[in-house]
Amino acid sequence: MKVVFLAPSYPPEMQQYTRGLAEVGAEVYGVGDTAPAQLPASLRPYLADYLQVPRLLDEDDVVAKVSAWLRGREVDRVLANWEVMVLTAARLRERFGLPGMSVDTVLGFRDKQLMKERVQRAGLRTPRSERVRTVTEARAAAERIGYPLILKPISGAGSADTYKISDAAELETVLGRMRHVSVASCEEYISGEEFTFDTVCMGGVPAFMNVAQYLPPPLVARSEEWVSPVIITVRDLEQPKLARGIELGRGVLKALGMGDGFTHMEWFRKPDGEVVFGEIGCRPGGAHLVDQMNYTCDIDLFREWARVVCHGRFEAPTTRKYNAAVIFKRALGRGRITRIEGLVDFMRSYGDHVVEERLLRPGTHRRNWKHTLVSDGYILLRHPDWDTTARMAAAAATQVTLYAE
Numbered sequence: 086m087k088v089v090f091l092a093p094s095y096p097p098e099m100q101q102y103t104r105g106l107a108e109v110g111a112e113v114y115g116v117g118d119t120a121p122a123q124l125p126a127s128l129r130p131y132l133a134d135y136l137q138v139p140r141l142l143d144e145d146d147v148v149a150k151v152s153a154w155l156r157g158r159e160v161d162r163v164l165a166n167w168e169v170m171v172l173t174a175a176r177l178r179e180r181f182g183l184p185g186m187s188v189d190t191v192l193g194f195r196d197k198q199l200m201k202e203r204v205q206r207a208g209l210r211t212p213r214s215e216r217v218r219t220v221t222e223a224r225a226a227a228e229r230i231g232y233p234l235i236l237k238p239i240s241g242a243g244s245a246d247t248y249k250i251s252d253a254a255e256l257e258t259v260l261g262r263m264r265h266v267s268v269a270s271c272e273e274y275i276s277g278e279e280f281t282f283d284t285v286c287m288g289g290v291p292a293f294m295n296v297a298q299y300l301p302p303p304l305v306a307r308s309e310e311w312v313s314p315v316i317i318t319v320r321d322l323e324q325p326k327l328a329r330g331i332e333l334g335r336g337v338l339k340a341l342g343m344g345d346g347f348t349h350m351e352w353f354r355k356p357d358g359e360v361v362f363g364e365i366g367c368r369p370g371g372a373h374l375v376d377q378m379n380y381t382c383d384i385d386l387f388r389e390w391a392r393v394v395c396h397g398r399f400e401a402p403t404t405r406k407y408n409a410a411v412i413f414k415r416a417l418g419r420g421r422i423t424r425i426e427g428l429v430d431f432m433r434s435y436g437d438h439v440v441e442e443r444l445l446r447p448g449t450h451r452r453n454w455k456h457t458l459v460s461d462g463y464i465l466l467r468h469p470d471w472d473t474t475a476r477m478a479a480a481a482a483t484q485v486t487l488y489a490e
């Protein structure tokens with residue numbers, strides 16, 4: 086099995102998928118913009134060959150360069166697990182006549198308006214929304230949709246340029262800030278709890294499934310620096326509270342024509358129990374969500390994903406043993422981390438349940454919390470009982486404090 090894998094070294098977790106592919110027997114042909122000499126030594130044994138391209142996000146150029154590179158060589162798959170590369174992978178598959186999702190199918194996972202239209206057409210509940218290209222269109226859409234509303238880029242990520250807008254005056258302010266966004270989605274604001282629905286699919290049917298809860302909703306976590314965002318995988322997927330969300334998730338996969346591979350969906354649960362679709366990608370969730378899912382079941386999804394996409398088999402046990410919580414921390418102050426308070430006490434109380442502690446150490450420069458959810462590091466912990474997990478996560482969020490200056 087010869088596999089072209091786009092972006093095998095960056096973001097860093099892509100190295101794990103590269104390893105997984107090699108471990109199930111694939112010859113991995115990596116394509117990235119990192120210079121070969123800069124590839125991590127730990128990654129090299131997993132790559133059969135590597136092509137450096139000058140601009141990974143220039144789709145036409147990547148398609149041309151990969152085509153030239155592969156001339157005379159047969160490959161079996163072209164894959165990508167990084168959101169910005171999934172369409173390029175589909176274009177290459179079409180070009181080489183390889184199995185896997187088409188450009189049109191993948192577009193349903195990339196274009197938030199098209200996505201919602203397809204999901205809606207299947208009779209599933211989405212926020213009312215309109216695609217807007219100009220200030221005039223945005224004002225007109227806002228009149229129809231009503232306040233509060235959400236304005237966000239059509240192909241956004243990381244809640245960048247995503248705004249909750251309460252009235253017409255605020256809309257004008259936000260439109261001023263969004264001038265660099267060429268196409269936006271104007272939508273009904275859904276108030277409720279936010280969850281993920283994650284899968285590894287075979288022919289659109291989940292071989293593995295996960296739900297995680299965001300605490301608080303991502304938009305709040307990404308707008309308020311003082312918040313320590315928490316994400317907890319839910320051990321018990323059978324509980325009635327999640328049934329409609331999981332049903333929605335399965336329906337969305339069908340509506341969008343999912344094939345093989347990871348999906349990462351977000352959905353809302355309103356106080357009255359109604360569930361509403363948020364968005365979905367045909368790639369894994371970022372910010373250590375795959376690690377969390379692995380800790381939930383004690384499995385290696387990096388490798389199982391590879392087995393699914395290469396050989397059509399998922400072999401790991403799917404028994405859920407833990408709720409796994411990640412707590413992202415943001416230091417108080419700017420510059421370099423100077424000290425961490427409360428960590429020793431926290432570890433004394435809960436250390437037995439902590440599986441990873443990766444907080445930035447004193448002397449390290451702070452990360453940009455707007456750019457990376459991981460922020461100034463994280464604690465990952467797990468417990469079989471939900472309430473205990475949530476309580477420990479809250480303790481990590483409130484009792485551990487990083488300072489910077």
Ligand SMILES: Nc1ncnc2c1ncn2[C@@H]1O[C@H](COP(=O)(O)OP(=O)(O)OP(=O)(O)O)[C@@H](O)[C@H]1O
Nearest residue numbers: 212235241242243244245272273274275302303304
């Ligand atoms: N219609 C909506 N109603 C309420 N909240 C919304 C709505 N759309 C987006 N949000 C909030 O904004 C966040 C970011 O929106 P969305 O997930 O669509 O964009 P994104 O930038 O792709 O997100 P990310 O990359 O962080 O997952 C959501 O998680 C949610 O908290």
Ligand SMILES: [Mg+2]
Nearest residue numbers: 244303351364
């Ligand atoms: Mg999102």
